[in-house]
Amino acid sequence: MTKMSQIWIENGRFVTMEDGEHVLQGHMVVTDDRITYIGAEAPTGLQADVQKLDGSKLAFMPGxxxxxxxxxxxxxxxxxxxxxxxxxxxxxxxxxxxxxxxxxxxxxxxxxxxxxxxxxxxxxxxxxxxxxxxxxxxxxxxxxxxxxxxxxxxxxxxxxxxxxxxxxxxxxxxxxxxxxxxxxxxxxxxxxxxxxxxxxxxxxxxxxxxxxxxxxxxxxxxxxxxxxxxxxxxxxxxxxxxxxxxxxxxxxxxxxxxxxxxxxxxxxxxxxxxxxxxxxxxxxxxxxxxxxxxxxxxxxxxxxxxxxxxxxxxxxxxxxxxxxxxxxxxxxxxxxxxxxxxxxxxxxxxxIWQEDSIGRLRVGMKADFIAIDIEQPHFYPQTDIVSHLVYSGSGRDVKHVWVDGRQVVRDGECTLLDEEKIRHDAEASFERLLKA
Amino acid sequence: MTKMSQIWIENGRFVTMEDGEHVLQGHMVVTDDRITYIGAEAPTGLQADVQKLDGSKLAFMPGxxxxxxxxxxxxxxxxxxxxxxxxxxxxxxxxxxxxxxxxxxxxxxxxxxxxxxxxxxxxxxxxxxxxxxxxxxxxxxxxxxxxxxxxxxxxxxxxxxxxxxxxxxxxxxxxxxxxxxxxxxxxxxxxxxxxxxxxxxxxxxxxxxxxxxxxxxxxxxxxxxxxxxxxxxxxxxxxxxxxxxxxxxxxxxxxxxxxxxxxxxxxxxxxxxxxxxxxxxxxxxxxxxxxxxxxxxxxxxxxxxxxxxxxxxxxxxxxxxxxxxxxxxxxxxxxxxxxxxxxxxxxxxxxIWQEDSIGRLRVGMKADFIAIDIEQPHFYPQTDIVSHLVYSGSGRDVKHVWVDGRQVVRDGECTLLDEEKIRHDAEASFERLLKA
The missing domain is CATH 3.20.20.140 (Metal-dependent hydrolases)
Structure with a gap:
């Protein structure tokens, strides 16, 4: 049996997008590609090698x-x-x-x-x-x-x-x-x-x-x-x-x-x-x-x-x-x-007919989520995080991104792609199309 | 006589906001609080201690x-x-x-x-x-x-x-x-x-x-x-x-x-x-x-x-x-x-009746200008910089800011202000107002 990977996000602000209470201060655990815990209390019974992430200066929401x-x-x-x-x-x-x-x-x-x-x-x-x-x-x-x-x-x-x-x-x-x-x-x-x-x-x-x-x-x-x-x-x-x-x-x-x-x-x-x-x-x-x-x-x-x-x-x-x-x-x-x-x-x-698996932070759903850097002036005072994300935030505030439990953006950089080459290739293609 | 400070921005893309040709590839020199040179050719006759800034991965425009x-x-x-x-x-x-x-x-x-x-x-x-x-x-x-x-x-x-x-x-x-x-x-x-x-x-x-x-x-x-x-x-x-x-x-x-x-x-x-x-x-x-x-x-x-x-x-x-x-x-x-x-x-x-001194990059004007990080996917292909700034850019792309020739933001951080204290004070004031 393949070893499972597990991430515990500690002390984060989670915009779960659930009906009713859609913001939760607490913890989330991702095991492989799924959310396996989310709640105000610290999780228990985790793997010994669980990877911890300090969520205190971040807000988390569905991708x-x-x-x-x-x-x-x-x-x-x-x-x-x-x-x-x-x-x-x-x-x-x-x-x-x-x-x-x-x-x-x-x-x-x-x-x-x-x-x-x-x-x-x-x-x-x-x-x-x-x-x-x-x-x-x-x-x-x-x-x-x-x-x-x-x-x-x-x-x-x-x-x-x-x-x-x-x-x-x-x-x-x-x-x-x-x-x-x-x-x-x-x-x-x-x-x-x-x-x-x-x-x-x-x-x-x-x-x-x-x-x-x-x-x-x-x-x-x-x-x-x-x-x-x-x-x-x-x-x-x-x-x-x-x-x-x-x-x-x-x-x-x-x-x-x-x-x-x-x-x-x-x-x-x-x-x-x-x-x-x-x-x-x-x-x-x-x-x-x-x-x-x-x-x-x-x-x-x-x-x-x-x-x-x-x-x-x-x-x-x-x-x-x-x-x-x-x-x-x-x-x-x-x-x-x-x-x-x-x-x-x-x-x-x-x-896209995937409401059962993505779009919310909920146990059992796919771990497609993002972390926002909220230690910035335009997110202060830290009152209503939903208001701040919608009216004050932008995609440039995104710090980390996970899809299917895999971290695909870390500190603002894609982990699986060569960004510099991609920018260069795009420029080269455009130049070629102009001349073609 | 006080020593003058001088900055030479080399090989930058300058959105001058002049009528007609409003974008210039070249160089700009700031001496104390004023723009003293802007042009396609490298400047001459600069001070020995001129501070150089590589502008090749940046776009510059008026603040x-x-x-x-x-x-x-x-x-x-x-x-x-x-x-x-x-x-x-x-x-x-x-x-x-x-x-x-x-x-x-x-x-x-x-x-x-x-x-x-x-x-x-x-x-x-x-x-x-x-x-x-x-x-x-x-x-x-x-x-x-x-x-x-x-x-x-x-x-x-x-x-x-x-x-x-x-x-x-x-x-x-x-x-x-x-x-x-x-x-x-x-x-x-x-x-x-x-x-x-x-x-x-x-x-x-x-x-x-x-x-x-x-x-x-x-x-x-x-x-x-x-x-x-x-x-x-x-x-x-x-x-x-x-x-x-x-x-x-x-x-x-x-x-x-x-x-x-x-x-x-x-x-x-x-x-x-x-x-x-x-x-x-x-x-x-x-x-x-x-x-x-x-x-x-x-x-x-x-x-x-x-x-x-x-x-x-x-x-x-x-x-x-x-x-x-x-x-x-x-x-x-x-x-x-x-x-x-x-x-x-x-x-x-x-x-604000200051068109003669700010709002353009022009010799004699106040050195109020900003540098945009254009090495990002949303600025590619690097075709029309004015279009990119307006339709694709945001304030979060600003890397450096100068006012009156003084650098007030460097690598995204204010040089003259304690940002962390300011965020903290704002939060504290808001909490106090809520309870007052």
Whole structure:
């Protein structure tokens, strides 16, 4: 029998994210990949070789879950800002993305994973192509990934077939890999980039292989109007008609919704990835988050890619979610701090169907958690730690990160990745793409 | 003659904030408190004992200017969030503020100044009471402060007179102190907290002592409506009628403005301190920043206090200014990155009438500048440094800070302040206030 490893975090402040009392002063024990104790009293009956960590100057919380992104696009950070969407997409993003080869996807993916880990994200959703590259990075980096080959279907039928086959193969081959850290989904890119009969094939594949579905939906007014023009209904009804919501589904953006659509999403138990920064930066609009939450829809947070954000710090999305909807609604009580933090943790876990194993600090759950350096002026006075994390903290306050009980960031540095090489490779890939 | 100190920053990336080419790869020399060289070529004719700093892994830019805040309120960070304004103010803030004694004001002020310096703010505006306490902190900390005793005039005439006298005495006694790092203003708190005849006395004092004016204005719809009810005009016209804009003036918030008011502010050359995060958090509304900028109004950025923000990182305000107005206006080209950065530097300097000496990296200007650690994943690829600073950076990326040529932050730590003691004192004051 393999020897078990055990960590005892002593005298820490734990933001457990449990309902009711969500902050606990005390101790936590991790045995191998699971939390085996958490409580106010010191634990007993531990292994003789238990590793102790002084938690007195740290706050601990579940790792963050980023529910929408495109890691490889990190290479295009800052390459085009402050542009109209069509210019950004057609003149800047697509030409550069068209030049990507495997090493570029690998370089951008690794850069994104380093950035996410260091800022406290322990699980993330990613939709892109050349997904094998990203999956291998995830395997090596120790992070948790819910991955999917996103498919644009505006192409001849044989190309469509090949892409769908590739998406299915990726999802089937990688699901459960990396000790279960990798899970997969099936993803038609969006209703406006995939014909209805093509979307139906993804739905069928999701049934055949028992996989969830992910797509972009109702990000801009223009695409909603186009959907009505082309198909006579708005995107939510359109996807529902195609059977999309007969499977577990996560949709990104959902900015432009009417009341009926919100009710339908709630009824179908569709999870929404809210991407406040990307939606603001591209001027897509402001999602009706308070209404979605009131309707009982699971709303989590995504950064989208670094090309439209421009970083992958999920604490920033938490902050924007807590602040933006107060100002827009005129009601300072909406999206209170704890709810914004749930969007980044518990609701994130629920959005990728892993609420039973991650998103809270609870006995039996996976040991995916982070430690925040609270000995800093912006965390003083040390009154309400949830408020401080949401309104004052940032991903740059993250000191340590564990996934599956393994420490993947120590004192702000990734333990399993060569950060300097990754930065260098990203720079080299970007230079090559510029000249290609 | 005193020996001059000289620093040569070699091979740095300098965001000069000059019009046109605002980024320069090269060298900068600081002699005593001034920038004496900046250019692509290596400098010549330097002192034998010049101190060299390798700038190759850093980006340099002017220190940030925070144009509205209440430093001492840092003690109330996280004490009340997600509340309606009246509950927040009347049940939470005012009772606690009423218990402040000098040591609390000192403790909160020091906490705020540490936080600002570490996050790259080198000059700040502050309006509060017991201002001697803050002025002494500014003197010691090496930061630049534009300070003013804010006066609420809802009190008997003798108390009004005493407060006005105190405000004048502070402004007169401290103006130009700390080697000129301290400047002062005169401040009636707001049109809704000061009767018109009382505001006129501040205007007269500003003329008598040749001082600028600062006030809160049109932060909420309710106060605009009250102004119309009480005085028959909206706040901008009201202040103009009282002669307020006959002096150099900086107004905070200016959220609710109509077109005529924007035109009047432009005509009177009134500077506006935009506080996006505080305005969102208190659900005050969203200022018409693109319209103000188009009209030629100087718009700078303020954090407001940590009780309504909840931190003092001006990079966050820059980011919100760049993102928020795109999403609200539906135009992704408004408030581009460089304009948002100007709001935090050049326009900040202009708002406190110091554009000739701070806000840019230029020969002859004061050496108020900061160094950013760009060897981090969220600054890669190293393409557009202005974009990265605005959309990806944060105050936590600041490594070194100089004010008046003196290094006040080195490797992230304040050189002139005892940070641990300041955190401890802030905690102790807060605990005392809670029990008092």
């Amino acid at each position: 963050l879950v980023n529910t929408h992104g495109h890691a490889a696009m990190s290479l295009l950070r800052g390459y085009s800002d402050d542009q109209n969407l069509q210019v950004w997409l057609e003149q800047k993003m697509w030409p550069m993305e068209g030049k990507y080869i495997d090493i570029d996807t690998r370089a951008g993916s690794a850069l994104a994973v380093v950035e996410m880990l260091k800022s406290g994200t322990t699980a993330f959703v990613d939709m892109y192509d050349r997904m094998d590259q990203l999956a291998e990075v995830v395997e090596q980096a120790g992070i948790r990934g819910c991955l999917t080959r996103g498919v644009i279907g505006l192409c001849p039928e044989d190309v469509q077939q090949a892409k769908l086959a590739e998406a299915i193969a990726f999802a089937r081959d990688w699901n459960g890999k990396a000790d279960g850290r990798i899970t997969t989904m099936i993803s038609p890119h969006a209703p406006y980039t995939c014909p209805p009969d093509y979307i139906e094939k993804f739905v069928q594949a999701a049934h055949d292989y028992d996989l969830p579905l992910h797509t972009h939906m109702s990000e801009s007014i223009a695409e909603v109007e186009q959907n009505v023009r082309d198909y006579g209904v708005r995107p939510v009804q359109h996807l529902d008609n195609l059977g999309f919501f007969s499977r577990p589904a996560l949709v990104a953006h959902a900015v432009h919704l009417n009341d009926d659509e919100i009710a339908l999403l709630a009824d179908r138990k569709v999870a929404v990835s809210h991407n406040p920064v990307s939606n603001l930066k591209l001027a897509s609009g402001i999602a009706r988050v308070p209404d979605l939450l009131r309707a009982g829809v699971t709303v989590s947070l995504g950064t989208d890619s670094a090309a439209s954000n421009n970083n992958l710090d999920l604490f920033k999305e938490i902050k924007f979610a807590a602040l933006l909807h107060k100002g827009v609604s005129g009601d300072p009580t909406v999206v209170p701090a704890i709810e914004a933090l749930r969007m980044g943790t518990v609701y994130g876990a629920r959005s | 940030l200017v925070n144009t509205h805040g209440h430093a001492a309120m840092s003690l109330l960070r996280g004490y009340s969030d997600d509340q309606n304004l009246q509950v927040w103010l009347e049940q939470k803030m005012w009772p606690m503020e009423g218990k402040y004694i000098d040591i609390d004001t000192r403790a909160g002020s020091a906490l705020a100044v540490v936080e600002m310096l570490k996050s790259g703010t080198t000059a700040f505006v502050d309006m509060y009471d017991r201002m001697d306490q803050l002025a002494e902190v500014v003197e010691q900390a090496g930061i630049r402060g534009c300070l003013t005793r804010g006066v609420i005039g809802l009190c008997p005439e003798d108390v009004q007179q005493a407060k006005l006298a105190e405000a004048i005495a502070f402004a007169r006694d401290w103006n130009g102190k700390a080697d000129g790092r301290i400047t002062t203003m005169i401040s009636p708190h707001a049109p809704y907290t000061c009767p018109p005849d009382y505001i006129e006395k501040f205007v007269q004092a500003a003329h008598d002592y040749d001082l600028p004016l600062h006030t809160h204005m049109s932060e909420s719809i309710a106060e605009v409506e009250q102004n119309v009810r009480d005085y028959g005009v909206r706040p901008v016209q009201h202040l103009d009628n009282l002669g307020f804009f006959s002096r150099p003036a900086l107004v905070a918030h200016a959220v609710h403005l109509n077109d005529d008011e924007i035109a009047l502010l432009a005509d009177r050359k009134v500077a506006v301190s935009h506080n996006p995060v505080s305005n969102l958090k208190l659900a005050s509304g969203i200022a018409r920043v693109p319209d103000l900028l188009r009209a030629g109004v100087t718009v700078s950025l303020g954090t407001d206090s940590a009780a309504s923000n909840n931190n003092l990182d001006l990079f966050k305000e820059i980011k919100f200014a760049a993102l928020l107005h795109k999403g609200v206006s539906g135009d992704p080209t408004v408030v581009p990155a460089i304009e948002a950065l100007r709001m935090g530097t050049v326009y900040g300097a202009r708002s």
